[in-house]
Amino acid sequence: MNYLSHIYLSGESEEVILGNFIGDFVKGRQFMNYPENVAKGIMLHRFIDTFTDTHSIVNECIVKLRPGFGKHSGIVVDIFLDHFLAVNWHHYSFEKLSTFTKRFHAVLLSNFFQLPSRVKMVVPFLIQNKRLQSYASHEGIEKTLLIMVKYASLPAETQFAMQILHEEYEFFNDAFKRFFPEIIEHVEMKGNFKIVRP
Numbered sequence: 001m002n003y004l005s006h007i008y009l010s011g012e013s014e015e016v017i018l019g020n021f022i023g024d025f026v027k028g029r030q031f032m033n034y035p036e037n038v039a040k041g042i043m044l045h046r047f048i049d050t051f052t053d054t055h056s057i058v059n060e061c062i063v064k065l066r067p068g069f070g071k072h073s074g075i076v077v078d079i080f081l082d083h084f085l086a087v088n089w090h091h092y093s094f095e096k097l098s099t100f101t102k103r104f105h106a107v108l109l110s111n112f113f114q115l116p117s118r119v120k121m122v123v124p125f126l127i128q129n130k131r132l133q134s135y136a137s138h139e140g141i142e143k144t145l146l147i148m149v150k151y152a153s154l155p156a157e158t159q160f161a162m163q164i165l166h167e168e169y170e171f172f173n174d175a176f177k178r179f180f181p182e183i184i185e186h187v188e189m190k191g192n193f194k195i196v197r198p
Helices: 003-008 016-026 028-033 036-053 056-087 095-110 117-128 138-151 158-167 169-191
Strands: none
Touching: 003 016, 003 036, 003 095, 016 036, 016 117, 028 036, 028 169, 036 158, 036 169, 056 138, 056 158, 056 169, 095 117, 095 158, 158 169
16 A cells, blocks of 8 residues: 555544554654554554555555566555555545545644654655645656656666556456455454545
C-alpha cells in the first residue's frame, strides 16, 4: 500500500492518520515517543504492510512486475494499488478524492512540527503536486515512479511498469477489487474502528 491507501485505511482520527502516514520513517520502538493515537497509526501502518506483503493476491501482481523490478516489484504494486483506489474512489468514500486529500493536507500542516525531518522535506512537494489525486491518472503513476527512481532505490524501469499496467490493466483492477475489501475488514478489526463507505 502506498500513501493514499494507508491514509484511507486510517479511519477518521487525525492522529491515527498522521501516524500511519509517517510509519515508514519511525523505526523499531521509536513509536513509543509519540502520543497514543499517533503510535496506534504507526503500528497500523506496519500491520497493513505485513498483511499486504504476505497476501496471495498481491503476490500474483508482483509476479507480473518481477522481470523488470526483481525484489522491488512490491513497491510498484503498492503504487498500482493506490491508482486503482483512486480510480474506484466513489465505491469507497462519500467524499470526493479532492476533498479527502485537502483534508489530509490540513492534517499534515497542522501537525508539521511532529513530523520526522525526512517527512517534512516530502510534504511541500506532496501538497504542491497534488500527489494523492494524481494517482488516478496514468501520468500521475508514471511521474511517481520516475520520482522514486531518482530519489529511492527503484530500478529505472518505469516504461516497463507502464507497459505492464497498460497490458494487464483489467488483471490489476480485478486484483484490487478482490484484495481491498479484505484489507478493509482486517484493518477495522485490528484498529477497532469503522471505515465509513458507500
